[in-house]
Structures are given as structure tokens and as C-alpha cells.
Amino acid sequence: MKCIFGGALLALIASLQAGAAERDLSPVEAKAREMFATVIAIPTVKGRGKMPELANYLAGELKDAGFSDSDIEIIRVGETAAFTVRYKGDGSSGAKPIVFMAHMDVVDAKREDWEYDPFTLREENGYFIGRGTADNKYGVVNLTQTFMRLKQEGFTPNRDLVLAFTGDEETDMETTRLLAYDRKDLTDAEYALNSDAGGGGYLEDGTALPYLLQAAEKTYATFEITARNSGGHSSRPRPDNAIYDLAKALLKIEAHIFPVMSNDITRAAARADGERIGGDLGGHLVTFADDPANKKAVKAIRKDGNYSTMLSTTCVATMLDAGHAENALPQSAVATVNCRIFPGVEIEDVQQTLAEIIENDALEIKPASDLYVASPASELREDVVAALSTAIQSRFDDVEIIPSMSSGGTDGMHYRRAGVPTYGVSGRFGKAGDSSNAHGLNERLPVETFYGGLDHWIIMIKELAGDQH
Template identity: 75%
Template sequence: MMIRTICAAAGALAAATAASAADRELTPAQAKAREIYETAIGIRSAKGHGKVPELAAYLADELKSAGFTDEDIEIMPLGETAALGVRYRGDGSSGKKPILFLAHMDVVDAKREDWEHDPFVLREEGGYFLGRGTSDNKYGVVNLTQTFMRLKQEGFTPTRDLVLLFTGDEETGMETTRMLAYDRKDWSDAEFALNSDGGGGAYLPDGAPLPYFIQAAEKTYATFTVTSRNKGGHSSRPRADNAIYDLARALLKVEEYKFPVMSNDITRASARSGGELIGGDIGKALVAFADNPDNKKAIKTIRANEDYSNLLSTTCVATMLDAGHAENALPQSAAATVNCRIFPGVEIEAVRETLVDVIGNDALEVKLADDRFVASPVSDMREDVTAALKAAIDPRYPGIEIVPAMSSGGTDGMHFRRAGVPTYGVSGRISAESENSNAHGLDEHLPVKTFYDGLDHWIIMIKALAGPDEE
């Protein structure tokens, strides 16, 4: 595609960055985006409240008001939650399969008594939007929704179908994600997917951009339960096979064990970029590792740094304990929760078998806590996606470097990758280096500047990837 012509269309929405809505003259597109944002934040789409279908219906109505029809939209209920699919029909001139655009409508719950203000009422204060979901991931939901609406209203016809897929339980069981990725191929069969819940960039206090990290891989999230059992007895008659002690010895072995170092093109590129940026001993070690993943000195330095050690391998750590039944009785059982973040391409069963070998006690049971966990492959980088992303970012931050990266957390992308759809985290979010959105925590927030600056992000990407060729 002729991306240079698309860049010229950017920037109109990036002008409004003042701290207060009263000080800002909003364009109609900006005002509509803010309205949708405020309404979406106001719907408590957390597990147990049954509000995700309400949010899906609201978004569907907004999209219909912009020109989408009932035939273009499907709300897919599943238990108390739901998924939303929206098809933007192309003319088929590219001969290519659709592109998926991903976001999740659900949020981690928040209690009113824990927050100074109601977490489900959007407020703007000190240059930030505050409220549950402002960052994770209603920003992505709103940004993609307003993008489809604006493109439809301007009469844009893509050269292939574009498909919005909004899931309803990414923060919990990912059942709607599984349904879409594996069971609803009528919606999810695509050439690739772009995920609003991954990737992102930052800038320094002087405005100079840091690298933008595009998520092309993520570690699998899997939890195991390690259990020790025996017949117990009275606490006045201690036994040699105390269930708590047996479990404790097992956990110390897990603590000491380091999974084998692994790497791929994505993690090496990320290590190199990060190392060149931060410098110092850890920076040198990261660059040396990128040059030679067998460099023992570099590995030792990285292993010792808690900010970067998870780049090297699968990690497992004890996170919860449950043992005994009475203070004057020997424990009949003791169980520990061990959470693992598994390197892309490694199967979950292989990690369980490793834990069994490390513990070295056949009397202890090592069991996967939930069989819904899945391994996720790496998505090979695509020049067209990278070029479109650069076109979207350059109007805001000319010359920004785009670097592939692996996420240590989990997103919907893991299931789409496993289902054979390469997936890339390319969020429109770029904010200050020091910025922490506190997603899942108190006073979750998103900079007002980031919100408005990113409203053209997906429009530029879509026109680069699915717009007509220009001579």
C-alpha cells in the first residue's frame, strides 16, 4: 500500500491535549469517542455482575447508528457474559482473508469502598481519565469502535473484510475467547489479528520517543497445584512424613530450579533494543545475550535482575498455600499453588513433568489447576503490519523504532495464535516513560493526551492494510 499518503491524513485529532475538558475544544469525533468511553466505563462489566451483554448491546447500537446493519453484527451470549462480532464488509478486491481486531469488554472488578471516587464513573482530573477499565481494556474497545464508526461514516470501503471481535471474559476464564478462536471460525478465520490489548510505546520528558514494542509472542499462563498427603494424627506425636514439611521441601526445590534458557528472534530483538537503551551492566548483558544466547556471563547478569530475568525462560513461583485443618492435629494435606509463565512453544505438560522431576518425590501430586490453559506459539513478524504501525505512529513520534517483543502476561492473543491466526499487539497507547496506568489496581487511569492522540491510530493502520492502492 502507499503508506506515505496515509500519514498526511493524521494529526487532526492529536491537537487536543489540555488537562480539562472545559479547556479543550473537542471535534465531533473526539466528543463522540469520549461519550462512548464514559458510557463504557460506567457499565460494571466485571465477573459476577452480568453486565457484559449490556455493554455489547450498547456498542452494537452505536455501530448501527454509524451505518452497520443487523447482518453485520452478532452478540454471542455465553453464560453471564458475551462476545461481540462486527463485520465491516470489503469489496474483496485484494483477494485476501479478513483482518481481526481484538479487544476485551470485561474488567477486573473494583469495590467502591476502596476508591476515593466511584470506579465506574469516568472522571477527568490532572490530565488523566480515571476509572476501572480506562486502560485495560476499554480504551482499546472504544478506540476500535470509534474507528469503525468513523470509517463507515466517511464511506470507506476496505479491500477485504475487517472484523471486530470483542471478548467478554479475558480477565477470567477466556471462555468467549475460546469460543471465537476455536468454535466460531465464521468470525475468526483470518489472515492475521491485531490486538488492542498488547504493544505500546513511551516517550522521555523532552518528548523524544523510546522504542515501540509490538507484541508478537506471549508467555502462556498456567497454574499447578502441588499437594502432599498423609493420614495425619495428634500433634503430640509428630511423624517423620509431615505433609507441610514435605511440601516445604518440594517448594524450596522449585525455588532453586532455573528452567533452561530459551530465545527466539523476538526476544533477542527485544533484548538488544532494551540493552542499547538502558546501558550499564544489565544493558551490556542484554546486548551480549542478543549476540550470543549461550553467553554464560550475560545470562548470569540477566538472571540476577528481576526486571529482565523473565525474558530468558519459563518461570514458576509459589503464590498460595493451604495446609492443615486444626492447630493440634498433624496436617493430613498441604497444598501450594505454583504459577508458571511458560516460554512460547513449550507445552504445558512438559512444564508439569519438569516440576515432578525437580520435586523428586512421587508421593506428592503435581496437577494442572485448570485444563483450559494452553501453550501459545510465536507470530512471525510481518512487513505489512510493521509498516502500517509505523505509518500510524510517525505523525505523533517521527522516526520511532518498532521492536518485536514477548509479553510475560497473557491476553486473548494466545488463543488466536494457537488457532492458527498470527496475532500482533499494536495498541494506540503511547505515554510518558514514567507512566503506570495501575491496571487492575486503585485509580486505574489513562493520560488524556494519550486518549485523544491515539484516535487516528487504527484508521491509519486500516487504510494502510486494507485501503485501495494508489498510483
């Protein structure tokens, strides 16, 4: 077996990135950085067909660490691929496997928009910069190197552990649905841990902020609302102008406030944040946690942009397409309305609500895709919270863990819908007020987060699937 964490890698790493900050790397850190640079360099964006290349690279690294061909499966789906690895346990726990999730694809990045090549890892001013550094190739590398290191040290889990990497989370989620619904032989599990959600923060002096454990997420659905008529010449206006009809409908959507909803996750998050921030808003958040029907608290929270979205489903117009000539009445007008849907609410129910809001049967309302799904919240598990706490405490003291609901969607939505409770417990910590700029220019990850989190999953796995359990 090749020793993949040997000290000879240090010189190799130094040559991977010109201008990288000087740092004495341990063999584990050096290997992880080498992998990070390689993974970032493979442009796994839709349309380039590079996902199998990344999957094969990861497979090679895992085989060198001791995994067999039978442990690894690469599933081609069109131009993309899903990737799974089974770390066989001894079965002593009698429990079903744990799935560990990440996505290998990234949002596209145009070379002409970036000062440097977005698919070359750079280290600058305490950050790793490049497409996917934060979303989600950090998760891919961190989980992969965890499995490699555990295998090399001879660790045997008390149940099977499964890596489940998807290849189109940022776009169509075909590989996600494949793993969650169709290949349960690979991913049937007691629960799943997602590297693409959850995380903490810290102040300039190194003091850690509360860690947000994602246990629910809003799903999304985009609806197309269309007004049509036969049109005509612009010199002869008619009362049923398609643009005006659509505009009236959109104003009604703008004015509509979806009813307040809550679950154990959002109430716990409201209480924790309220106690932490204090003041009037903090008091209202605590009141909401005690009584979600409290109108005064709800009204105050609605006014705050940071917390208003936790209260309900939201829908907003995002695009318009209307008319065909400047001197002709429009024969059609189409609006795109994007909805972020509270956990457990079905897509059909939101569509029906939009119809009731608009009150115009002549307008067509339809989902832009038939692939949207509702997704429930996941009830918190004491063992997961305890393992996460142990992992965090290895880096920071006295970090509060707060359950959270994401306003955007991840692969977790499909696993939850498939009956697998899913928790976002990434090893990522960021500086307070500092954006990773995921999906944007100069996407970045703090260097200290990368190196500081290399033991994150090892600690969690040994807590959840080690001999003591």
C-alpha cells in the same frame, strides 16, 4: 443515517463529567469521549451480567454509523457475551480478513476502596480515571469509533475487517476460546491485531521512547501440589509430615532455574534494548541476541529484574493451605504454584519438570484447570510493522519499533494457538515511569493518549487494507 459525530455533542459531553478539564473538543473527540464515559459506566465485571448491555450499546452505535444487523453478532455465553462486527470489503486484495481484538470485561473494583465511583469516568490532572480506562475499554472505544468513522466516510476495505470483542478475558476466557476455535466462520483471518497489548512511552518533554510491538507472550498455568498422609495427634510427630514434605518440595522449586530459551522476538528485543541502554547490561543483552548460549551474558541478565523473565519459563509459589487443627498433624498440605511459560512450551512439559524437580512421587501435581494452553510466537510481518510505523509517526517522530514478548497473557494466546498470527499494536502511549495501575486503584489513561490515538487504527487500516494495496 444519523450523523453521530455532529458538533451538537459538545454540550452533551460537558455534562457527562462534572469537573472535567476544559478542552475544546472536535466533533470526533467529543463523540469518542461520550462513548468512553458510557462504556466505563457499564460495570462489566464477572458476576454482574452486564456484558450484553455493553455489547448492545456498541451494536447500536455501529448501526447508527451504517452497519447492518447482518454485520453484527452478539453471542451469549452464560452471563457474559462475545461481540463481533464484520466490515465487508470488496475482496480486491484476495486476502483473508484482518481481526481487530479487544476485551470488554474488567477486573472488579469495590466502591468502598475508591475515593470516587470507579465506574464513573473522571478527568483529572491530565488523566482519565476509572476502571477499564487502560485495560481495555480504551481499546474497545478506539476500535469501535474507528469502524464508525470509516463507515461514515464511505471507506471500502480491500478485504473484510472483523472486530472481535471478548467478554471474559480477565477470568475464564470462554468467549475467547469460542471465537478463536469454535467460531472460525467469524474470526478466521490472515492475522489479528490486538488493542490489549503493545504500546509506547514518552518523556516529560514529549520525546517518544521505543514502541514495543507484542509478537509473543508467555502463557500461564497454575499447578496445585498436594502432600497427604493420615495425620495424627500433634504430641506424636511422624517423619512424613505433610507440611514438611510440601515445604521441601517448594524449596526445590525455588532453587530451580528453567533452561534458557529464545526466539526471534526475544533476541530482537534484547538487541534493541541493549543498543539503547548501553553499559554492561546493554552489552550483555546484545551478546545474548548474538549467542543465547553465552553463559556470561545469561548470568548477568538473570540478575536484572527487568530482563530476567525474558530468558525462560518461571514458576513461583503463590498460596498455601495446610492442616485442620493446631493440635493435629496435617492430613494434607497444598501449595499453589503459578508458572509463566515460554512460548511454544506445552503445559504437560512444565508439569513433568515440576515432578522431576520435586523428586517425591507421593506428592500430587496437577493443573488447577484443564483450560491452560501453550501458545507460539508470531513471526513479524513487514506490512504490519510498516503500517504501525506510519500510525506512530503521525504523533511522534523517529520512534523505534521493538518486537516484544509479554510476561502476562491476553486473548492473543488463543488466536496464536489457533493458527492466527497476532500482534499487539495498541495506540496507547504513557509517560515514562508512570503506571496505568490497571487492575488497581485509580486506574488511569493519559488524556493526550486517548485523543492523540483516535486516528491510530484508521491509519493502520488504510495502510493495510486501503486501495493502494
